[in-house]
Amino acid sequence: MFVYKINATMTVAAIKTIYQATAFDKDLTTLRLATMLAQTPLTVSAWQGKQLIGFARYLTDFEYSAYLSDLAVLPAYQRQGIGRHLLKIGHDYLGCRVTITLRAAPTAKTYYPQVGFTACDHLFRLPRAIQLSVNKLSSITVTAQTKISGQQLAQVFQAAGLRRPIYDLGRLQRMLNNATFIYTAWQGTELVGIARDFTDGAYVGYIADLAVAKSFQRQGIGRQLLAQIRCDLGPQISLVLLAAPAAMTYYPQLSFQQDANGFTQPRQW
Incomplete structure (x- = not known):
């Protein structure tokens, strides 16, 4: 038994x-x-x-x-x-x-x-050996040190056009609290982007969210967020994510490889 x-x-x-x-x-x-x-x-x-x-x-x-x-x-x-x-x-x-x-x-x-x-x-994957080069934007600050609220997360999701439970602030706060890392991008005091990551610290990191406000897209902010994650986690950890339909051509530009072995069990809400 x-x-x-x-x-x-x-x-x-x-x-x-x-x-x-x-x-x-x-x-x-x-x-x-x-x-x-x-x-x-x-x-x-x-x-x-x-x-x-x-x-x-x-x-x-x-x-x-x-x-x-x-x-x-x-x-x-x-x-x-x-x-x-x-x-x-x-x-x-x-x-x-x-x-x-x-x-x-x-x-x-x-x-x-x-x-x-x-x-x-x-499903896209950045293998362990690949690093992300980036030209840092002088007007944008990327940090893993600044805590944000569920309300702020809802605002950046909405500004980025992502489908997320933006009206359930308690759920969004728990999504923040239970992530391994939260990386945020700021222009002054304005939150313009976020990356949310789970990792075991040894083999893999899963990028649960990458969101940049539409008015700040195409400036390299998403790349800078991902590059910071790669730098902090180190080359021994592969990065994995699910791309939104609109981002299918974006991630290959960052050296992520489309993986033919992906499977999901979707949420109901």
Whole structure:
């Protein structure tokens, strides 16, 4: 009988065993794995007795977006529905107002449609080795130090023309509070852009939002926000995002690569 747990303590050794058994493409140094575990806000794990046999790992704000970074089950326990149960528990815990995004391994592309995910063509990825060059704008200040309110976030979303729950200020505030990093762009005292990021500090960063007010677009502000994220997170972390339809041609200009292995489980509201 298998037992499933949310945010149970998992050791680096147990995680490493599963990664090695399932041939995950990761640098499995102890420090990076420990950092990853410490900074992952949601895990769902499967156990047989005291043995960890599988887990799902999510980066999320618990309000609007989630990135399923890993789904791994020991080979001896595969094809027994464990992965499906891990995903269902994760989905139920996050609720119907969170979109879950993932980048599937090529061998798993036929699996995710069987468990409720839909293939998408608007997942983009900036590989670890690629840096973003930028000419900093003298009139724009980009910072990760300035706190903003849900009201300010609503205003910049509206000014950028993004579809977000701008009338639910409590939800927007929780989206801010539960992000790993909030990068803001200012012209004087005017907030003109924002980037919202979740990261495990070791392998991946998910850009949940990139928004620049329409009157300030085409000036390089979005590039500057993303370049600051890349600089701060470092070259060991890949960046992933879902592009809005209008931005499909924008991200390749910044060296993001369109990924054919993207899947989503959309929110209901």
